[in-house]
Amino acid sequence: MPGMSGLEVLAETRKMETQEYVSIILVTANSELNEIIDGLDSGADDYIVKPFKIRELQARVRSTLRMKKIHDELLIANKKLKEITTRDDLTGLRNMGFTLGEVEREIDICKKEGINISCIMFDMDDFKKVNDTMGHLVGSKLLVEVADAISSSIS
Numbered sequence: 506m507p508g509m510s511g512l513e514v515l516a517e518t519r520k521m522e523t524q525e526y527v528s529i530i531l532v533t534a535n536s537e538l539n540e541i542i543d544g545l546d547s548g549a550d551d552y553i554v555k556p557f558k559i560r561e562l563q564a565r566v567r568s569t570l571r572m573k574k575i576h577d578e579l580l581i582a583n584k585k586l587k588e589i590t591t592r593d594d595l596t597g598l599r600n601m602g603f604t605l606g607e608v609e610r611e612i613d614i615c616k617k618e619g620i621n622i623s624c625i626m627f628d629m630d631d632f633k634k635v636n637d638t639m640g641h642l643v644g645s646k647l648l649v650e651v652a653d654a655i656s657s658s659i660s
């Protein structure tokens with residue numbers, strides 16, 4: 506390859522900041538064990554030595570594509586998990602853990618930039634009385650309505 510070696514291309518590809526996984530099979534005439542180990546340790550998914558049999562290459566491509574599919578499915582599952590763990594399942598609003606982390610991050614940014622910041626917190630006084638007198642279903646409905654009112658007024 507003119508300009509860059511296969512390992513250099515591999516290193517540059519692995520440095521790229523992307524959610525998409527790039528599968529790489531090194532196809533080379535280098536059959537030395539140390540070269541194979543270096544290629545795999547540098548981030549190649551597979552290594553095939555020339556001359557190769559086309560059926561072997563096809564099988565290795567299928568194997569690598571299976572691994573990419575698993576990687577992509579894992580990314581999707583992680584996104585869903587993050588969403589589940591950062592939102593209240595009743596109201597759909599961000600939960601306290603997420604919100605506190607975001608507030609801390611925003612405060613840090615504002616301190617660095619010299620920008621003022623404001624934060625509003627709501628507390629529904631005596632909300633326990635609603636649950637105790639009218640039941641948890643009514644309390645839940647009230648929480649959802651308050652959350653919807655707040656969301657629609659700030660969106």
